[in-house]
Amino acid sequence: MGAARPFRQAGENGLKEDSNLGHDDVDRRQLLVRTGVALAAAGLTGLDEVAAAPRADAALGWDDVRAQFRVSRSLIHMGGLYLASHPGPVRRAIDRHRRGLDADPVGYLHRNGDRLEADVLRAAGSYLVARPTYIALTDSTTMGLGLLYGGLSLRPGDEVLTTTHDFYATHEALRLAAERAGATVRRVALYRDPARATEDELVGNLARAIGPNTRVVALTWVHSSTGVKLPVWRLVQSLSRRGSLLVCLDGVHGLGVENETVGSLGVDFLVAGCHKWLFGPRGTGLVWGRASAWPAVRPTIPAFSGGSPARDFTPGGFHSFEHRWALAEAFRLHGRIGKGRVAARIHALNRRLKDGLASLSHVTLLTPRSEALSSGIVVFSVDRLSPNAVVSALARRRIVATVTPYTPSHARLAPGLLNTPGEVDRVLAAVRALR
Numbered sequence: 178m179g180a181a182r183p184f185r186q187a188g189e190n191g192l193k194e195d196s197n198l199g200h201d202d203v204d205r206r207q208l209l210v211r212t213g214v215a216l217a218a219a220g221l222t223g224l225d226e227v228a229a230a231p232r233a234d235a236a237l238g239w240d241d242v243r244a245q246f247r248v249s250r251s252l253i254h255m256g257g258l259y260l261a262s263h264p265g266p267v268r269r270a271i272d273r274h275r276r277g278l279d280a281d282p283v284g285y286l287h288r289n290g291d292r293l294e295a296d297v298l299r300a301a302g303s304y305l306v307a308r309p310t311y312i313a314l315t316d317s318t319t320m321g322l323g324l325l326y327g328g329l330s331l332r333p334g335d336e337v338l339t340t341t342h343d344f345y346a347t348h349e350a351l352r353l354a355a356e357r358a359g360a361t362v363r364r365v366a367l368y369r370d371p372a373r374a375t376e377d378e379l380v381g382n383l384a385r386a387i388g389p390n391t392r393v394v395a396l397t398w399v400h401s402s403t404g405v406k407l408p409v410w411r412l413v414q415s416l417s418r419r420g421s422l423l424v425c426l427d428g429v430h431g432l433g434v435e436n437e438t439v440g441s442l443g444v445d446f447l448v449a450g451c452h453k454w455l456f457g458p459r460g461t462g463l464v465w466g467r468a469s470a471w472p473a474v475r476p477t478i479p480a481f482s483g484g485s486p487a488r489d490f491t492p493g494g495f496h497s498f499e500h501r502w503a504l505a506e507a508f509r510l511h512g513r514i515g516k517g518r519v520a521a522r523i524h525a526l527n528r529r530l531k532d533g534l535a536s537l538s539h540v541t542l543l544t545p546r547s548e549a550l551s552s553g554i555v556v557f558s559v560d561r562l563s564p565n566a567v568v569s570a571l572a573r574r575r576i577v578a579t580v581t582p583y584t585p586s587h588a589r590l591a592p593g594l595l596n597t598p599g600e601v602d603r604v605l606a607a608v609r610a611l612r
């Protein structure tokens with residue numbers, strides 16, 4: 178007996194398949210920059226699956242945004258790079274779906290599952306300016322990295338190039354994949370001193386590291402070890418004459434912060450969790466791949482829907498559906514605030530924090546001051562104090578900071594949409610007092 182897929186086949190989930198367009202990615206960065214994402218999405222790029230970017234609501238102030246969250250008001254939350262608090266629209270959607278599932282699990286799923294998943298994919302596609310059919314849903318960045326790197330068709334002798342700055346999940350997923358295939362993994366440093374890193378240094382170091390057997394380049398958009406943001410477009414362009422090289426990006430600390438699209442990044446695969454900066458439900462994530470790249474990966478977990486490479490790649494089985502379906506609301510919230518406003522606000526808060534930290538003689542700032550090379554993460558050390566001691570001292574002042582899980586480790590703050598300039602100033606006062 179042939180095994181039937183438990184759920185959908187191509188086209189059954191309300192998403193048109195895209196056999197004849199064959200060019201999913203908007204790799205015309207200049208066009209996007211000059212004309213704006215909405216215009217590109219509306220037709221100039223031929224992306225007929227891309228919904229027009231939602232109109233930002235300029236009246237939505239930062240206090241309104243903060244009011245969406247039930248975070249404890251007695252804390253200053255600078256750990257949004259770690260795990261999201263659910264905003265109102267996400268909480269309400271989760272509650273709605275949970276009530277439906279609890280009342281009639283089978284009926285609610287059958288009546289709504291396809292439609293709700295298609296809605297999530299459309300919302301994600303609109304946010305990324307990508308066609309929904311090239312997006313796979315996952316539970317986390319780590320799951321996406323494991324599936325992507327584990328699914329690469331590597332051969333003995335192939336090389337995967339990554340960097341010393343990447344997160345454990347990238348390194349470990351690559352190690353496991355290379356071991357199985359008889360391939361090798363090489364790690365290069367893109368910069369020596371993060372605070373003084375330059376674009377030319379990053380681009381030159383990566384381009385020089387590519388060897389004749391390099392098949393895959395695995396990068397992270399914003400390094401959670403140092404706060405360095407890679408100039409992804411420039412890096413990819415410096416590699417663009419290298420034929421079949423795949424460039425894969427862990428984008429978790431750029432998604433929900435930076436005003437970029439899959440086209441303006443220019444990578445082949447973008448992997449991200451949605452439960453950090455984006456404020457998606459905990460346990461959500463995605464993998465986007467360009468049309469020409471998807472055939473390079475094989476699925477690992479049996480899919481419950483099929484018909485396109487991204488659908489085949491999407492792990493099947495029953496999920497925490499109420500969380501997965503509520504993810505659409507997180508993308509919509511960002512659309513309502515406006516991706517440009519989000520980026521400007523987070524950069525302004527981080528600039529304020531870095532300017533303040535840089536003026537303190539007992540503090541060493543590791544994150545670049547340049548906004549082109551940094552994002553929402555500020556990494557620093559305090560003379561004569563361990564990172565744990567710094568984070569504990571801040572915790573006593575009701576400030577949530579984290580320690581970077583790297584060697585060497587450092588203290589880390591991540592000002593985001595939950596924060597105000599006044600909170601940044603209170604954090605600076607607390608760090609000043611650590612003398």
Ligand SMILES: Cc1ncc(COP(=O)(O)O)c(C=O)c1O
Nearest residue numbers: 317318319344397401427429450
């Ligand atoms: C760069 C980077 N990638 C991935 C992760 C893990 O993300 P997730 O929880 O979505 O697996 C982290 C930290 O949590 C990280 O800093």
